[in-house]
Amino acid sequence: MSFGLVNVPVRLFSATENHDVQFRQVHEKDGGRIKYQRxxxxxxxxxxxxxxxxxxxxxDGQMVVLTDEDMKSLPTRSTKEISIEKFVPSEQIxxxxxxKSYYLExxxxxxxxxxxxxxxLEKADRMALVTVSVRSRMTLAVLRVRDGVIVLQTLLWADEVRTPEFESLSEETHATAKELAMxxxxxxxxSGDYEPEEFEDDYAEAVTALVATKIEGGELTETPDATGEETEVVDLLAALQRSVDKAKAAKGGSGTSDASGAQSTTTGDGTSAKKAAKKTSTTTAATTKAAAKKSTTKKAATKKAATKKAATKKAS
Structure with a gap:
């Protein structure tokens, strides 16, 4: 983070997380997950x-195909600097x-x-307007203070905000003095103060309670192994391995590669927010591999037990 002639090494952490209830699309008859093909x-x-x-x-509906070479010719910014352009009054934003919001540590x-x-920033009651590179694209953002921590909040471009055009509001209609008084x-x-703990997501709580009730009542669907699912996992791992190999080849076989597709916004001393994402990706890959190995072992044990049972029956 560049502040005049001073550079402040910082790390970015996402300031928010999504707690929405996530549903899977499944086949009502057998509970199998719905898959989409390209x-x-x-x-x-x-x-x-x-x-x-x-x-x-x-x-006119015609399609323009852009190649990797075309994309490389586009202007990009890979700078690791959060550059403060100016300090603006908070009410102007x-x-x-x-x-999106990020905490700066x-x-x-x-x-x-x-x-x-x-x-x-707190004393001036202003926000710092900055430029920052996110996913190789320069974007505008502001720095503001929340609970003693500097928060970086990216901004939409001005032309991304729609202009409201409602015919019903174009007329000169105003409330009467009596209506306004009421x-x-x-x-x-x-009137009152905003107290976050007064409000809860009752929908999420209701869904959680409903699911718990169904589980306790034994309303579970035994779903068989999906056809071709193991092959898809192998193909995914193979694709990731090819990506890693390609990245290493581009760097001459030195350094480390990140095939997770995580955000690579980096600031100051070169640290970045994608380390956590990379760690999560590695953990997920290991979990997937362990699950595949467990499934294979289980199938082998089942087959062995069936063979033993058939042999016993024949002997009797």
Whole structure:
């Protein structure tokens, strides 16, 4: 994070997480998961991921196919710097522009300038307008202070905010003085402070309770092994391995590679938020491999038991 002539090494951590209830699409008859295939709309054939390119649909419906070389020619920014452009009054940033939020943790060597910037922002009641590279694309963001921590919040571009055009509101219609007085009285009667703990996601709680009730009542569906699922896992691991090999080849076989596709925004001393994502990806791959091995062992044990039972029956 560049603050004048001072560079502050920081690490980015996502400030929010999604707690929405996640459902799977399944076949009602047997509980099998619904899978989607990448199929060409022209010949109806399934298309492997390696043959899929980016396409831009023109206004007349024609498709422009963009190759990897075309994408490389586009302007990108891979800088590791969060550059402060200016300090703007907080009220000038419309909350509608806010996108994703990240906490900035200072490195031990940059603690003092970090605290200096934090305190300066709080005292001035301003936000720092910055440019930052996210996924190789430059975007605007602001730095503000929340609970003693500097928060980086990316912004939408101005043309990404829609202009409301409602014909019903175009007329010169206003409330009467009596109506406004009654509305003001209602506002006063319901006035109070925002207390987050007063509100709960009752939908998520209800779904959790419903699922628990069904489990306790034995309403579970035994789903058989999905056909071709093991092959898909092998293909995925193979694809990841090819990606790693390709990245190593591009670097001359030195260094480490990240095939997880995690965000690679890095700041200051080169540390980044994608380390946690890379660790999660490694753990997931190990878990998948262990599950596949366990499934294979279970099948072998079942087959062996069946053979033994048949032999016993024949002997009797």
């Amino acid at each position: 199929v060409c709309a022209i010949d109806g054939e399934e298309v492997p991921y390696s043959d899929i390119a980016k396409g831009y649909e023109a206004a 419309d909350p509608l522009l806010f996108d 200072p490195d031990k060597t940059g603690l003092k300038p970090y605290v200096l910037l934090r305190d300066a 509305a003001s009285s209602l506002v006063d009667s319901l």
